[in-house]
Amino acid sequence: MDNITLRQLRYFDALARVGHFGRAADSCAISQPALSVQIKELETSLGTPLFERGPRHVRLTGFGEAFAQRVKGILRAVDELSDMARTAEGRLTGRLRLGVIPTIAPYLLPTFLRLLPETHAGLDISLRETMTARLIGELNDGQLDAAIVALPVSEPGLTEVALFEENMVLLRPASEADRPAPSPAELTGLRLLLLEEGHCFRDQALSFCNLPGGPARDGLDGTSLSTLVQMVGAGMGVTLIPEMALPVEGRSAPVSATGFAGGQPSRRVGMIWRDSTPLAEHLMQIASVVEQAGRDILRSARG
Amino acid sequence: MDNITLRQLRYFDALARVGHFGRAADSCAISQPALSVQIKELETSLGTPLFERGPRHVRLTGFGEAFAQRVKGILRAVDELSDMARTAEGRLTGRLRLGVIPTIAPYLLPTFLRLLPETHAGLDISLRETMTARLIGELNDGQLDAAIVALPVSEPGLTEVALFEENMVLLRPASEADRPAPSPAELTGLRLLLLEEGHCFRDQALSFCNLPGGPARDGLDGTSLSTLVQMVGAGMGVTLIPEMALPVEGRSAPVSATGFAGGQPSRRVGMIWRDSTPLAEHLMQIASVVEQAGRDILRSARG
DNA sequence: TAAAAATACTCCATAGGTATTTTAT
DNA sequence: ATAAAATACCTATGGAGTATTTTTA
Numbered sequence: 178m179d180n181i182t183l184r185q186l187r188y189f190d191a192l193a194r195v196g197h198f199g200r201a202a203d204s205c206a207i208s209q210p211a212l213s214v215q216i217k218e219l220e221t222s223l224g225t226p227l228f229e230r231g232p233r234h235v236r237l238t239g240f241g242e243a244f245a246q247r248v249k250g251i252l253r254a255v256d257e258l259s260d261m262a263r264t265a266e267g268r269l270t271g272r273l274r275l276g277v278i279p280t281i282a283p284y285l286l287p288t289f290l291r292l293l294p295e296t297h298a299g300l301d302i303s304l305r306e307t308m309t310a311r312l313i314g315e316l317n318d319g320q321l322d323a324a325i326v327a328l329p330v331s332e333p334g335l336t337e338v339a340l341f342e343e344n345m346v347l348l349r350p351a352s353e354a355d356r357p358a359p360s361p362a363e364l365t366g367l368r369l370l371l372l373e374e375g376h377c378f379r380d381q382a383l384s385f386c387n388l389p390g391g392p393a394r395d396g397l398d399g400t401s402l403s404t405l406v407q408m409v410g411a412g413m414g415v416t417l418i419p420e421m422a423l424p425v426e427g428r429s430a431p432v433s434a435t436g437f438a439g440g441q442p443s444r445r446v447g448m449i450w451r452d453s454t455p456l457a458e459h460l461m462q463i464a465s466v467v468e469q470a471g472r473d474i475l476r477s478a479r480g
Numbered sequence: 481m482d483n484i485t486l487r488q489l490r491y492f493d494a495l496a497r498v499g500h501f502g503r504a505a506d507s508c509a510i511s512q513p514a515l516s517v518q519i520k521e522l523e524t525s526l527g528t529p530l531f532e533r534g535p536r537h538v539r540l541t542g543f544g545e546a547f548a549q550r551v552k553g554i555l556r557a558v559d560e561l562s563d564m565a566r567t568a569e570g571r572l573t574g575r576l577r578l579g580v581i582p583t584i585a586p587y588l589l590p591t592f593l594r595l596l597p598e599t600h601a602g603l604d605i606s607l608r609e610t611m612t613a614r615l616i617g618e619l620n621d622g623q624l625d626a627a628i629v630a631l632p633v634s635e636p637g638l639t640e641v642a643l644f645e646e647n648m649v650l651l652r653p654a655s656e657a658d659r660p661a662p663s664p665a666e667l668t669g670l671r672l673l674l675l676e677e678g679h680c681f682r683d684q685a686l687s688f689c690n691l692p693g694g695p696a697r698d699g700l701d702g703t704s705l706s707t708l709v710q711m712v713g714a715g716m717g718v719t720l721i722p723e724m725a726l727p728v729e730g731r732s733a734p735v736s737a738t739g740f741a742g743g744q745p746s747r748r749v750g751m752i753w754r755d756s757t758p759l760a761e762h763l764m765q766i767a768s769v770v771e772q773a774g775r776d777i778l779r780s781a782r783g
Numbered sequence: 784t785a786a787a788a789a790t791a792c793t794c795c796a797t798a799g800g801t802a803t804t805t806t807a808t
Numbered sequence: 809a810t811a812a813a814a815t816a817c818c819t820a821t822g823g824a825g826t827a828t829t830t831t832t833a
Contacts, residue, residue: 181558183486184823198788211824213789223565232787232832240568244561247758251557255484258550262526265543455546487798501813514799516814535807535812789830798821805814 183255185219186248188212189227193245196235253319254453260322261455269459272301276312276324280378280402281446284421285325289470296466308375316451323450323460325467327377330449338461339447340468343420343475345382346434346441348405350412354433361386361437368414370405373398378444382417385442406430419444421471423478446471486558488522489551491515492530496548499538556622557756563625564758572762575604579615579627583681583705584749587724588628592773599769611678619754626753626763628770630680633752641764642750643771646723646778648685649737649744651708653715657736664689664740671717673708676701681747685720688745709733722747724774726781749774 192201192212202212220227227241237245263271277286286304293300305312305321312324313332328337347359359367364386372379397414399405403426405416410430418426418434427434448464450457495504495515505515523529530544540548566574580589589607596603608615608624615627616635631640650662662670667689675682700717702708706729708719713733721729721737730737751767753760 181486181561183484199786207823208825209788210790210826214823217789223562223568225565225568230788230831232785235788240564243758244564247557247561247564251554251561254550254554254557258484258547258554259526261543261547261550262528265526265528455550502811510798511800512813513801513815517798520814533806533813535810538813785833787831789828791828792826794823794825796821796823798819800819801817803814803816806812808810 181219181222183252185215186252188215189219190245190248190252192216192228192235193237193241193248198235249318253451256319257451257453257455264455264459269297269300269456272303273456273463274303274305274320274322276305276307276315276321276326278309278312278324278326278377279306280372280376280419281325281327281421282306283402284419284425284474285446285467285470288474289467292466292470292473293463296462309377310375313449316449319451322454322456323448323463325446325448327381328445328447328449332449334452335449336452336457337447337449338464339445340464341471341475342443342445343471344436344441344443345378345385345417346420346423346436347415348409348418348426348432348434349415350409351431351433352412353415354435358435358438360439361442364415368397370397370399370408370414370416372402372405373400378402378417378419381442381444385417402426403429406432417442420478421474424474484522484525486555488518489555491518492522493548493551493555495519495531495538496540496544496551501538552621556754559622560754560756560758567758567762572600572603572759575606576759576766577606577608577623577625579608579610579618579624579629581612581615581627581629581680582609583675583679583722584628584630584724585609586705587722587728587777588749588770588773591777592770595769595773595776596766599765612680613678616752619752622754625757625759626751626766628749628751630684631748631750631752635752637755638752639755639760640750640752641767642748643767644774644778645746645748646774647739647744647746648681648688648720649723649726649739650718651712651721651729651735651737652718653712654734654736655715657738661738661741663742664745667718671700673700673702673711673717673719675705675708676703681705681720681722684745684747688720705729706732709735720745723781724777727777 188201188205191204192198195201195204198213199209202209205212216227225240226238227244229236229238263269282304290302293302305315309326309330312321312326313330313335315321316324316335328339330337349356365388369382369386369388371382399408402418402422406418406426407430408414409416409432423434448460448467450460454460491504491508494507495501498504498507501516501519502512505512508515519530528543529541530547532539532541566572585607593605596605608618612629612633615624615629616633616638618624619627619638631642633640652659668691672685672689672691674685702711705721705725709721709729710733711717712719712735726737751763751770753763757763
């Protein structure tokens with residue numbers, strides 16, 4: 178028959194993802210028979226089946242599995258072709274899909290989004306806030322162009338650019354404001370409230386305190402820094418928050434911030450993107466805007 | 481407009497290669513207007529021109545240049561999808577495009593092609609005989625599936641598999657058969673006839689004799705080993721030939737073969753293919769047939 | 784029997800062909 | 809003036825939709 182088409186590969190990829198002809202067709206904004214026909218055509222042109230059809234679910238064959246891996250790469254490369262064109266005339270145009278982790282987003286973005294138009298007027302930013310692991314997945318899948326995370330992520334295929342370093346500060350109930358700054362070791366004696374599992378900030382805090390990673394400890398986990406701060410304000414314990422969050426969170430409850438006796442824990446904030454992205458040059462410019470935003474916030478948090 | 485299609489990328493690639501709408505259209509087996517339309521559509525969908533049109537020739541724009549690089553990779557990856565399918569049912573089917581360098585082809589292929597059907601009946605082999613540099617280019621372009629060459633080639637992106645090592649023997653006029661085997665150093669005193677530039681065998685011979693690579697020396701270069709052997713038979717000088725060539729070439733003229741005093745020069749024969757080829761597993765099997773053929777020939781040449 | 788994929792068929796968008804015009808040297 | 813690309817216009821292929829049938833747990 179005829180040659181493989183990108184359309185077939187896109188439909189195949191969708192079906193491989195969702196494992197259901199009807200829903201895959203939806204996600205491609207076509208009808209189920211249209212998708213069925215294209216998949217079948219791809220299979221016959223290859224001369225070998227890609228899916229096992231069951232009445233309850235559709236699964237990739239062994240061959241289909243290997244095929245899907247390569248197809249993903251091809252589709253990503255084709256998407257990057259369009260990205261290239263967006264940079265052809267010197268300035269970045271269209272929509273930039275940016276991911277940010279939850280412990281950075283609410284504090285950094287207001288300043289970042291205020292600064293960005295100064296250098297990139299008209300650039301359309303779409304934001305996604307979720308945890309690092311998911312952001313990495315979406316970068317690899319081509320659903321994101323770049324992400325702002327805590328470094329290092331050490332993911333093969335991703336470039337990381339370090340932007341600034343910020344301290345993690347201890348937040349205690351305001352009533353304890355007069356006590357001396359504890360050492361990291363003394364933290365283990367306090368009720369340390371942390372974000373739920375999956376947040377890199379949780380892991381960084383635990384590792385600073387030399388505590389094991391393990392699963393949640395009952396009642397001590399929050400789903401956002403704001404919640405944790407409220408819990409601290411209510412006298413339930415203490416927590417760590419990033420310096421950047423101080424201006425916002427420090428005023429929302431009766432809490433008091435302090436450093437540690439000895440060295441301060443810190444995290445490095447940076448941007449990551451696919452090695453292969455054609456947007457690299459422009460992402461670097463945007464990274465420097467992020468850096469400026471971060472430094473501005475830290476200066477005001479400290480001053 | 482609509483999305484990018486593979487068809488557009490194929491046409492674009494053809495035009496980027498040949499730089500001429502009419503001839504590119506020919507190479508795609510379509511009419512010139514059909515190609516023009518697709519190229520233009522690609523350009524408008526990208527929003528930026530890919531070619532500078534002149535009345536005498538068509539050139540890639542700077543952006544087009546970068547674009548072409550990526551497109552090549554995509555098209556190769558898509559072609560490899562089809563290759564994958566050829567291996568899906570366990571055995572390799574269809575046509576295998578194999579390159580061989582000229583100093584191996586005539587001696588190895590008869591035996592190889594006789595052995596191959598024993599393990600790969602029905603496999604359709606298409607052969608291309610040219611020098612290493614060109615074979616590497618055609619491998620990278622996806623015009624070849626594998627090549628038999630002298631190792632190492634050390635090309636990034638290509639896998640090499642060493643198969644056997646063979647000596648290079650000195651061929652002298654039969655009249656000199658009684659003289660003692662010379663040392664490599666003594667070769668510089670003889671009229672050494674070699675293949676023209678570009679043949680790796682020439683370079684290997686020169687390097688063994690500690691001679692500079694330089695360009696041709698008048699009258700001392702031949703275009704094939706057979707020619708060299710005839711020249712040696714006519715008393716014009718001496719030459720080096722691969723051991724494998726002895727059974728054929730040793731009888732075609734009044735010449736005498738000998739080794740060297742001290743160590744024997746040798747070359748390593750192997751197969752190369754793209755790292756990314758899905759045929760790797762099967763190519764490895766074919767490589768072992770090549771190896772068997774080589775060893776058979778060497779055994780009969782020595783025995 | 785019920786959910787889901789495959790078929791049947793119709794329609795329209797679009798790729799391609801031929802003939803012709805425009806363009807740039 | 810000429811080679812070559814673009815345009816015009818027509819045809820035919822094929823992708824998509826709706827309606828329907830087939831499949832199998």
